[in-house]
Amino acid sequence: MSDAIYLDYNATTPVDPRVREAMLPYLAVHYGNPSSDHGVGRRAKAAVDAARAEVAALIGATPAEIVFTGCATEANNLALLGAARAAMPSGRTLLVTSAIEHPSVLNPLRHLAREGWSVTELPVDAAGRVQLNQAATVITPDVALVSVMLANNETGSLQPVCAIADLAHAAGALMHVDAAQAVGKVAVDVEALGADLLTLAGHKFYAPKGVGALYVRTGVTIEPIQYGAGHEHGLRPGTENVPHIVALGEAARLARTTLVHEAAGVTALRDRLHGLLAAAIPGLQLNGHLTERLPNTLNVSFPAAAGWQVLAAAPGVAASTGSACHAGDSAVSGVLAAMGLTLEAAAGTVRLSIGRFTTEAEIDTAAAALIGAWKSLAE
Incomplete structure (x- = not known):
C-alpha cells in the first residue's frame, strides 16, 4: 500500500x-x-x-x-x-x-x-x-x-x-x-x-x-x-x-467465509465517512440509492467545485471521480447523465470506495483531508 x-x-x-x-x-x-x-x-x-x-x-x-x-x-x-x-x-x-x-x-x-x-x-x-x-x-x-x-x-x-x-x-x-x-x-x-x-x-x-x-x-x-x-x-x-x-x-x-462480517464493517465505515463529509460540507449530494447500494461505495457531489479539483487538493487520498475505465476523460459520466444529474453535480462527483483493509483512523483522516480540500477551493 x-x-x-x-x-x-x-x-x-x-x-x-x-x-x-x-x-x-x-x-x-x-x-x-x-x-x-x-x-x-x-x-x-x-x-x-x-x-x-x-x-x-x-x-x-x-x-x-x-x-x-x-x-x-x-x-x-x-x-x-x-x-x-x-x-x-x-x-x-x-x-x-x-x-x-x-x-x-x-x-x-x-x-x-x-x-x-x-x-x-x-x-x-x-x-x-x-x-x-x-x-x-x-x-x-x-x-x-x-x-x-x-x-x-x-x-x-x-x-x-x-x-x-x-x-x-x-x-x-x-x-x-x-x-x-x-x-x-x-x-x-x-x-x-x-x-x-x-x-x-x-x-x-x-x-x-x-x-x-x-x-x-x-x-x-x-x-x-x-x-x-x-x-x-x-x-x-x-x-x-x-x-x-x-x-x-x-x-x-x-469472501464466502467472511462476507457477512466484512460487509457490516465496511458499511459502518462508509456511513461514518458520509456523515463526516455531510456535516462539514453544506449541499453535499449523495448519488445512488440510499439503501440498495454496495456496502463499500459512497458517490458524492461536492458543491461549487469539480471532483478532480477536490482530489488534486487532497493528494493524501487515493480516490477517483468515477470509473477507472474513464480516468482522464473530462466528459460527464454516462451513468450520472442517465441518472439526470445536472452538469454541475456531475462535475463535482467523487467516488469513494473502501474495503477489507480500510481502518477507522484512515476514514477520519481522509474525511478531514477532503473537507479541507473543498474549503480551500470554495473560499
Missing part, C-alpha cells in the same frame, strides 16, 4: 496476503500444465479443479458451470457475443441492457448492433436503478438476451436483477448479469438472481488482475468467440493461468 489512504477499492483491490501465499507455489514450484498427463500436470489440474469448486460455491453454482477467463471484460464479451451467436437460428433479433452498464457490456452490444441486432437500453431513475415498468414493456418474445449489472461500479446502486430475470424468462430470453463489482461485497446466488450467465472479476475481491470467470447455467448454450483446443468446456481456449486461478479460488473462499 502507498502512503496515500486508498479509497478506490471499486477500481481494484490489493491482493490479500493469504491469496498471494496460496498462488506463490504455483509460480515457483507447481508449474505444470493442467492438460499434461503426468504427475506435475495432474497437480496443476487438481489446483484448478479446487479453485473452480470454490468459485462455484461462492455464487451458488456447480463447478461444471464455471469457465475461467482472463478478466471480466473477456467474460462479458464471451457471454454477450456467444449468446447472440447461439440465438441466431431462433429468429429473435432484440437485445436489452441498461443505460448504465460497464463499457465491457455496452461496447460488445454496440458491436452486435452493427451486425444487425436491435439493442435497447433501459433508462434508470434518479437513484440509478432500472425502472421495472419500462423493462416490462421492452422485454418481449423477440428478445434473445437481457444483460443488466448487479451493482453499478460508480454509484454502487444495486439493480432489481431478480425481477428483471423473471421478465426475461417469461419472454423466453436469457439473463446475463455482470456481477464483477458485486461478487465478494454482497451475497450473490445465481439461483436466487435467476442468472443464466454471470460475470465476475478476481481483482475486485482481492485476487490479482488478469483472472475472471463466467458462470454458464447448465443447459444454456453459447458459442465460443475464440478457437483453439478444448480448454474450459471448449469456450475459452488456451492453457489455464494456474497461479491466478488458484488465487481466484482462495479469494472466493475468503
